Amino acid sequence: MKRIHIILLVFIAGTIALLIGLMDTGSTYETIAEAKAKPGKFVHVAVRLDKSKPVEYDAKKDANYLSFEAIAIDSSRESMKVVYRNGEIPNLMISERLVLKGKFVNDHFECKDVQTKCPSKYKESMKPTEKSIQTSTSANLPAGQTSTASTNLEATK
Amino acid sequence: MDYIGEHLLPGQLGHFFIVLSLVASLIAAFAYFRSAQSKNEEDATHWKKLARFAFLAEVVSVFAIFGILFYIISNHLFEYKYAWQHSSRSLEVKYLLACFWEGQEGSFLLWSVWHCVLGVILMRTSKKWEAPVMTVVSFAQFCLATMIAGIYFFGWKMGSNPFILLRDSGVLDSAPALHINGDIAQGLRQDFMLSIKDGNDLNPLLQNYWMVIHPPVLFMGFASTIVPFAFAIAGLWKKKFGEWTKPGLPWALFSAAVLGVGIMMGAMWAYESLTFGGYWAWDPVENASLVPWLVLISGIHTLLIYKNSGHSLKAAHLFFILAFGLILYSTFLTRSGILGETSVHAFTDLGMNWQLLIFLLIFVIPALILFFRRYREIPAIQKEESSSSREFWMFIGSLVFFLSAVVIIGKTSLPVFNKLFGTKLAPPEKAEFAYNQIQVFVAIIIAVLTAVTQYLKYKGTTPKYFLKKIFIPTLIAAVIATWILIVGKINYQKETVGFMAAIWIAVAGSVYTIVANAAYIWLGLKGKLKLSGGSISHFGFGMVLLGILISSSKKEVLSNNINGIPVSLDKNEDPRENLTLVKGLTVDMGKYSLTYEGDSAHPKKQLSFYKVRFKSKDGKEEFILMPNSFVNYKGNEGLMSNPDARHYWDHDVFTYITSISNPDNTKDTASFKPTSMKPGDSLFYSGGYIIFQEVKSKDSLPEELFGKTGSLHEARLKVHSKSGSIFSIEPKLAIAKGEIMALTDTLLTENLQFQLQKVNPDNSIILGVKESNTIMKYITLKAYKFPFIRLLWFGVVITAIGIIISMVRRIQLNRISGSAT
Known part of the structure; x- marks a missing residue:
């Protein structure tokens, strides 16, 4: 066998591997509406945690089951229920944005993996007053009221 | 205006040395270039003298910048944004260095410091190669100096200055309390520093000895790849194609050893102290450092081939150019924020993307142009190597390593691909x-x-x-x-x-x-x-x-949680890797039984250690692991956990906390619910039922405690939990010296508290039962076995x-x- 033949062979194998690798991406970044439209397809969705709805997690009942409501980061106000079966998500409550990896099944999003994007610590901590006001209002209002409050805001804009 | 409590001198010195370093490295690069280009010996020596002087000035500046920044951090001068952003007073001394290189600026400085050290060694050892090789190193130093310059060019910010003052950084602009009259439109109060009592601290996950030792080694690896690159460039430039391989080879080996160890120290850190559940996850940041190493190894093998057979010199040039190019590319990937969606641990974006891209292109493009222009001149042996020769198979191996690197970096570059072509592809x-x-x-x-x-x-x-x-x-x-x-x-x-x-x-x-x-x-x-x-x-x-x-x-998941849960619907969808341990209650986990025995807190930080006893069912091994967690650490709601592991010669048992009971210390709002019961009656609660058996009354009581008419009643209860366990509980009611005292009894594992509230003459009682979440302490953990x-x-x-x-x-x-x- 000539040297050039083997080198060519190695190159071909490498190219095939690269092509498989690139074609095998198999997933895309989608919005909530798109994820709902493609049930069963593994997608990446960037969302926000809906803090007006409770995060369901009780380690004594089931240490793995966690569920919360996610809303779109764009202005569509699309939302969906997310089920994550791998326990508590660190920093979920303070997250600014979440990248969910999983698929939409029946009525909810089966999330396999989450990446939390947290706000820069130092920007947050300089506004302690504003922060506490915000949390207290949203805590006092029942879930329905907060959403109407935000609708009103939208309308006045 | 002068502000109270600011120390401005270190910053001014810092600025001075940054400017000096910019100028000195540029002069060094230019003078070395002239020296390398000059035709006559005298001229070359003249330029070389100047270049050496300039480079030494650069070395002094870089070390001075390093020293001043460290001084600022270790003296808690929070008027400087870098110290305020990355450190705090409560930080242990050993982590002061860690917060030095937590930020981009500090890590660029670290890189620069290693270039200085390598540069001085090259100056002393590389003889006739000094001028061309040091031209490259000095120019790289200039590029690194621009990264921390923080100078504005026609509104375009170049670099991020580590000596910027907190009040100039924009961080305080939206904090009314620090401004005159509480109005953010006006200037800062003169005494605003009085309100800045502490810094933001080092990210708790980085408060780890690995963060102290891993970055210096990794950056030494990064920095050292420039040396074989510079030798290859010098060879192409001076048309001494084969000659550079002699001094270049030991440097390439040095780089491979240090970079390799640096990468694997990162892997060990990920394994030992972070909760990624392993040492390698093909994360873009990991890949970006691995790929240059793979190409470096290819380069070393082609150099050996050249030394022993004269083949593969062209490939060797290309590999060393690409190895350094990939270091720059990985710098671009990890620091530009482009990996934001795909990586767990990239740096935060400092808005320097264009600058980082120029840093990459300014080296790679001229190097490749030089390589292809000289391509035909690089000596090569026309006769093919035999397929029974060592060099032939070494070359195939190098090629496979190189292609593996191409495949890895191709996949890792998906976000770049998306950016270029507007696609939405995801891993x-x-x-x-x-x-x-x-x-x-x-x-x-x-x-x-x-x-x-x-x-x-x-x-x-x-x-x-x-x-x-x-x-x-x-x-x-x-x-x-x-x-x-x-x-x-x-x-x-x-x-x-x-x-x-x-x-x-x-x-x-x-x-x-x-x-x-x-x-x-x-x-x-x-x-x-x-x-x-x-x-x-x-x-x-x-x-x-x-x-x-x-x-x-x-790798085995030990904490497979199948207790009390019906067969799961779909195994793949539900990994069930979390296991909850109630304090004091032993739980089965595969070959072990686990008991959460208690916790202890760090004296200074919001760090808790959880004591978990592992006991194998065959009784042969028993040990305690103490995984720890930062709980609600400085505004980070929730947990940041560090694992603990038991090491055996052939495997590790590895565990970390994923959740704990009641981290917010919410108040116990449940109250005792009274129920009338006759002996034999039963009462349901959420986790089973309670049977009231009998009530015993004692009369011969010590008079000094109970008085003359005191009495003590003891109700005997049996609690049957759903899981089949039966517990005996005996709440008591004492009437002593006219006072009624209920002595409650608690059943921790079932979250129950009992209070005997009244005993009637007919032996019926009123029993108060409280079900509460707060009395029960529990932790949830994951455990793995790595053989x-x-x-x-x-x-x-x-x-x-x-x-x-x-x-x-x-x-x-x-x-x-x-x-x-």
């Missing part, structure tokens, strides 16, 4: 498998080549010689590999059968590498360790491969030792040949 569902399914074949080819190639001779080998030498190692390896595969039961069924078969072959291949290279030290080199650096590092590399294969394919992980760590150490032995040997050979000519 696949099984992101790690997508890498593994390709890299396992790379492992097979590399393992077999590494085992066999040393038994071939340069230029050509007779089959008889080869077969005679290789026969015994092959036989031994086959026996050991078979034994491992049979006894080890490597049944990796998470993916396809083909993948499992590939793992088996790769295991056999890595055993072959280990055995054949160990044998070669005696068979080929007669046990002369000084000469066998290559074999030793290959031996170590075989251990690395075997360690990776076994620990990954036999043969030590093989990997030992393998890394041996590989590095082997490479260093080769490096020392090459330096000695250069000295001998240098003094001979």
Whole structure:
């Protein structure tokens, strides 16, 4: 066998591997509406945690089951229920944005993996007053009221 | 206006040295360039003198910047944004260095410092290569200096200055309390520093000794790749194509050893102290540092081929150019924020994307142009190497390594691809498998080549010689590999059968590498360790491969949570890796029974340690693990956990906390609910039922405690929980000296508290029952078993030792040949 033949062979194998690798991406970044439209397809969705709805997690009942409501980061106000079966998500409550990896099944999003994007610590901590006001209002209002409050805001804009 | 409590001198000095470093490195680069270009000896020496002086000024500036910044951090001068952002008063002294390089600016400085050290060594040792090589190094220093310059050019910010004052950084702009009259439109109050009492601290996950030692080693690895690159460029530039390989080879070996150890220290950190559940996840940040190393190894092997046969010089040039280019590319990837969506641990974006991109292109494009313009002039042997020669198979190995690097960096660059073409592609569902399914074949080819190639001779080998030498190692390896595969039961069924078969072959291949290279030290080199650096590092590399294969394919989830839960709907959808432990209650977990015995807190920080006792059911082992967690640490709601592991010679038991009870200390709002009960009555609660058996009254009581008419009643209760356990509970009611006292009894595991509220003459009672979440303390954890992980760590150490032995040997050979000519 000539040297050039083997080198060519190695190159071909490498190219095939690269092509498989690139074609095998198999997933895309989608919005909530798109994820709902493609049930069963593994997608990446960037969302926000809906803090007006409770995060369901009780380690004594089931240490793995966690569920919360996610809303779109764009202005569509699309939302969906997310089920994550791998326990508590660190920093979920303070997250600014979440990248969910999983698929939409029946009525909810089966999330396999989450990446939390947290706000820069130092920007947050300089506004302690504003922060506490915000949390207290949203805590006092029942879930329905907060959403109407935000609708009103939208309308006045 | 002067502000109270600011120390401005260190910052002013810092600014001065940053400017000096910019100027000095530019002068050094220019003067070295002129020296390298000049035709007459005198002129060259003249320029070289200037260049050396300028470079030494650069070294002084960089060390001064480093020292001043460290002074600012260690003295808690929070008027500087860098100290305020990255450190705090409560931070232990050992982590002050860690917060130094937590930020981009500090890590650029670290890189720059290593360039200085390497530059001084090059100045003293590289003789006629000094001028061209140092031109490249000085220019890189100039580029790094721009990264921390923080200078505005026509509204375009160049670099991020670590000495910027907090009040100038914009951070305080939206804090009304710090402004005059509480109005953010007005200036800051003169005494605003009084309100800045503490810094933001180092990210708790980085408060770890690995963060102190891993970055310096990794950045030394990064920094050192410039040296073989600079030699290759110098060779192309001065048209001394083959000559640079002599001084270049030891430097390339040094770089490979340090970068390799640096990467694996990162892997060890991820494994030991972070909760990624492993040491390697094909995260873009990990890949970006691995890929230059792979190409560097290809470069080293092609250099050896050139030295021994005259082949592959062109490839060697290209590999060293690309290795350094990939370091710059990885810098761009990890620091530009482009990986934001795909990586867990990239730096935050500082808005320097264009600058980082220019840093990459300004080296790679001219280097490649130079390479292709000189391509035809680079000497090459026309005659093909024989396929029975060592150099031929070494070249194939280098090529496979290089292609593996191309495949990895191609996949990692998905976000860049998306940015360029506006696509929305994302990594696949099984992101790690997508890498593994390709890299396992790379492992097979590399393992077999590494085992066999040393038994071939340069230029050509007779089959008889080869077969005679290789026969015994092959036989031994086959026996050991078979034994491992049979006894080890490597049944990796998470993916396809083909993948499992590939793992088996790769295991056999890595055993072959280990055995054949160990044998070669005696068979080929007669046990002369000084000469066998290559074999030793290959031996170590075989251990690395075997360690990776076994620990990954036999990783076990110990905390498989199947207690009390009906068969799960779909195993794949529900990993059930979290297990809840109630304090004091022993829970089954595979071959262990676990008890959460209690917790203790760090004296200074919001850090808690959880004591978990592991006891094997056969009674043979018993140990305590203390995983810890930062709880609600400085505004980070929730947990940040660090694992703990029990190390055995052949496996690790590894655990970390994922959740704890009641981290917010919410108040106990439940109250006792009274119920009238007659003996024999039962009462349901959420977790089962309670039977009231009888009430006993005692009368002969000590008078000094109870008075004359005191009484004590004791209700006997049985609690039947759903899980089948039965508990006895005895709440008491005492009437002493006219006072009624209920002595409650608590059943922690069932979250119940009992209070005997009244005892009637007919022996019926009123029982108060409280069900509450707050009395029960529990933790949720994950636990894994990693077999043969030590093989990997030992393998890394041996590989590095082997490479260093080769490096020392090459330096000695250069000295001998240098003094001979």
